[in-house]
Amino acid sequence: MNRYVYYLLYINMFASMVISVPKILLHERKDGAIIGMILGIIAGMLVIYAYLWFFNKFPGKDYPELLKKYFPKWLQFPFLLFLSLVWFTAGLNTLISYTFMLKRFLTPEMPVVWIASTFLIFISYGILMHTKSILYTIEAILIISSPVTIFLSTKAFMSPEFEWDFVREAIMYVYRFPSYSAFTASLYIFLGITNLLIFNRAWSTKRVQVSGKHVFLMGLAGIMILFTIYIVPLGMNGFNNIDHLVYPAITTSDTLRMTFGVIERVLYLFLLFFLAITFLNLLLHWHVTIEILKSLFWIKKFKWKENNLTPYIFIIIFWLISLKTVTSLSEYQLFTYTDYFFYCLPFITMIIIVSFWFVKRRAKV
Amino acid sequence: MSSLIRKGLLLFICFSLVLLSSCGFKDIDKRIFVLAIGIDLTENKEKPYKVTLKLAIPSGTLKGGQGGEKYTYVTKESETLAKALRILKTHVDKEMDFGHASIIILGKSVIEKDLADVMDLLIRRRDIQMISWVGVGEPSAESVVKTEPPSEMAVSFAFANFFSDNGVESAYIVSTFLFDLRRRMFESGLDPILPIVRANKKKTKLMVNESIITPKNNNNITLSSNETKLYNILANRANKIDINVKKNKMSFTVALEKSKVKYKIITSQNSQPIIKMKIKTTGIIEESNEELSPTLLKKYSKLVNQKTKKDALQLLSRFQDENVDPLGLGLRYKATRLHTKDTYKEWTKIYPNIKFDVTVKTSLKSTGTVE
């Protein structure tokens, strides 16, 4: 099986270990988080299967191209625009959350605009690359970062201060009505596969394969990561008061200690490696956005020395929107907006899957 | 990529190097590191908090030269902790960096009055590590912070060596991290326990061998050294333990290496709730006033079992009488029963009457290097 498809999924899973998912899940711990998580896992695996099945039928083509061929024009333009907005918001959410985290924990004196600009400079170079180059970058950096991530999670489980009693207490709350926030948050972890919309065009010769084995493997990784997200903060921080922590994932990493390591406070190691993973996640999301936008608007005459300048207009728009939101949002607003964004995601995914069915019928493949 | 836009961007970045002062760039020799924080309560109503900070002065060369670390101290009384810290910044010419503040000492008055308020500042600030050690200072936090034992080497740190397992390993020391303290303070069914750090009058020696339990009902209990040792055994935290056994005229001391404690809470409908605790240890004999024969190791083990069981029961009933729960028995109760609204209330009713059933199994491996 094409290993790059796995990477698309893993980046999203790893990145959501810090961004918004832990806080939402832990907020719902007394109100049916566990059942919500299980439902989310099942829904996630179904979504993965649907995507793989669809893109198996159309090797080498990406979604905007297919929409253009098989859908009426009045429908595809607003729909694609809406999709690009969804991906842009996902990336923006990641960017702002991590910028706030960096400001809070790593460099409090640096102005937020500066931190966000540093991200934006590298992102602007990155999203204009070829699709395949992005995949190569992701592979190279994942190979370095994922052992560290796995090591840190294992370390948390084996730490002598980890109290399994708190986890057992949390599991005892299982007889509750499932909560919608927990469901959407767990579903978000599996939504990395939706980046296939654009990335499918990197594999023109080899088809994306669909089989129960692959879906099961991906689902298994999702289950393990989801449980790590839920269990580790509970075990290290206690059950009652964990929703008073503003950033549970990062505070949990602060509780770990590498006695014999060069870096004693695991927090910094955690922040820096997740910086890399978050950057890759952002790269993925905004690459999808800019590719969808490129297929919608392409001003042919706007050239300068044989370089078409339309992507640069989009980049300037991205910069302006990001810098404006970074300075004007407060943390609480960020969390509530993220919550609302996650609420909409299952519906959007359903719409896309329904459109898959339409396209397949029209293409008669 | 259009090279002109890249160049323009690069020039823009270079010019903004001029504005470096606003983005957190501060050289290391303009910072001074705070190594320990001491908090006391004063009699003064207007300014209740007294904060003492231990600052490290870096020396030019570490080997040869002056050797030894130099420290300086600043103290301030103020109405809130945050204000104290800000005013203390004006007493030193460098920026105070709390990133290495790994020891927090509280005065006894603090834990009697308001531990939660003090803890709030320490937890809320991001630069104080959650893995700092917390202790109670006697006679006062200030005197403990200002102690400089001569056995301390340059750039290493006596306090840290007491608490981490890197330095001294002893069963009489309870080490509590800040995050551990926080979760114990806010959970029901688990009570915080802190070590007591004692400094002698001349401020040259530090002794850590007692501990204090600070439950939520403010009924603070001090544990003596022996009780601290037993607590460490029961909480599975002990490293090198010694148990002294006396029978008739024979008395010997056993050095236990590791111990494992498991317990279960058994509540059934019509009988007395019981906690069944099993303690398993291995060890060798360290000191004896008579000759010992290796064939009688089983008998010695039995004696050790009896002694340990007696001590454990004594400590557990003391906890029960005073209604404190540092071992987390209440938490275990909540963790093993499906949650209802009244789970914790049930526990508070059961706890005063619960019976302890302790079995100790020691296996002594040898009698040391002589018999």
Added chain:
Amino acid sequence: MPIKTKKLDVSSTFPWIIDKLKPTFDFTHKPLHIDNKQIELLYIKTVVDGDKLHNNVIKPFFEMTSLNNIEAYLTSLPNQQEISSKDQLLVELTKGSVVIGINETILLFDFKKVHIDAPLETKVEPTIQGPQYALSKDLITNINMIRQRYHQPSLRVELYSVGKKVHQSVAILFDEDIVKKEALKQIKSKLKEIDKDLILASGDLTRCLNNKKRALLPTTILTERTDRISYNISGGKVIILMDGDSNAILAPAVFFDFMVSMEDEYHPYWVAKFTSSLRYIGFFSCISLPGLYVGITSYNPDIFRASLALSLAGSRVGVPYPSYIEVLIMLIVMEFLIEASIRLPKAVSATATTVGGLILGTAVTEAALASNILIILVSAVAISMFVIPINEMSFAIRVSRYVVLLFTIIAGMTGLALSLIGLAMWMANKSSYGEAYFKLFMQRKKEET
């Protein structure tokens, strides 16, 4: 196959050639005359092998009986060349050919004399356990050496000529069966497009073959070792040899080719794996250590242990300027040292080492112009730069180190992490003649997805 010669006649061409070349002292016009046989020789003395000429042309001329015999004999000599135009005759004369006019026809023969065809010793890429002979400076000898290592009939050699003023010959070698076709096509078209006047050496040729005018990372490898060449031919690469230079160009080259030393093939498996990982660690530390120093001392001293932070602060006692200026000064001085040591005559090299070691190391710390730890760091960086086997990559790393340092100065540890990722992105975006520059090859298949 019969050699086609354009019909040029002696009476019009020869005076023209003599006229063009008369002023130069080494031009020789020799008519040979005996009985009623007559031929004329035109050649440039300094590039022609006089002995061979005498043995192969002059002696038989005087020994054979009739002019027709001589013509038949001459046309059967193996070193006869094609004639395409009068200008080509002139160029060939300068390369060392001899123009013979016989019976109103012109024949051209190659009697080149080379002084520089001895295989040299490996100077730039020595190994402990490999062959120690490198390529020579003559094209034909080099092709000979390579063919001796790679006995495969599908090894093709194609000859081109570059440089409008210098007319240097360039040969392309590749194995027809396994070469990467896309890369071959691109290289051939690039070679035909070169229209510079002067091509001096292989390095110059590399610059002209590149896609971009301004590039930092190399896309071709320059090597002098014959075992590396045959290793790469069997991997499907194209070799470009230039006459007069003992370096061969290997194209296309991806990032991981630069970190492979031929020693990996000669040592046992685990030893090779160990040295290989050592190289990657050296690469990584070379790029990031200066940035790490600035990030730790000036932005986040609480990352490492307390004792380390206090040592850093202690070692910086007395240094008057901020850390990034300190780092820049020490790095620039180290660059001076490295640049100068390339050009040092052997007599002075010992002095330079002393100067570098003593002054930069000890005295600078004593005078509190830099901290102890920084000196250690800078020497570690200098040494780890030479762990990379191929020089072009280590030069490229030298430059990108400053870019990473710049971003760390601006943005702290965030800048360090992001600029390293940026470097990875840039490498992933580069393509070397159709091959992805930074792709990890984990599946052992011919066609990777």
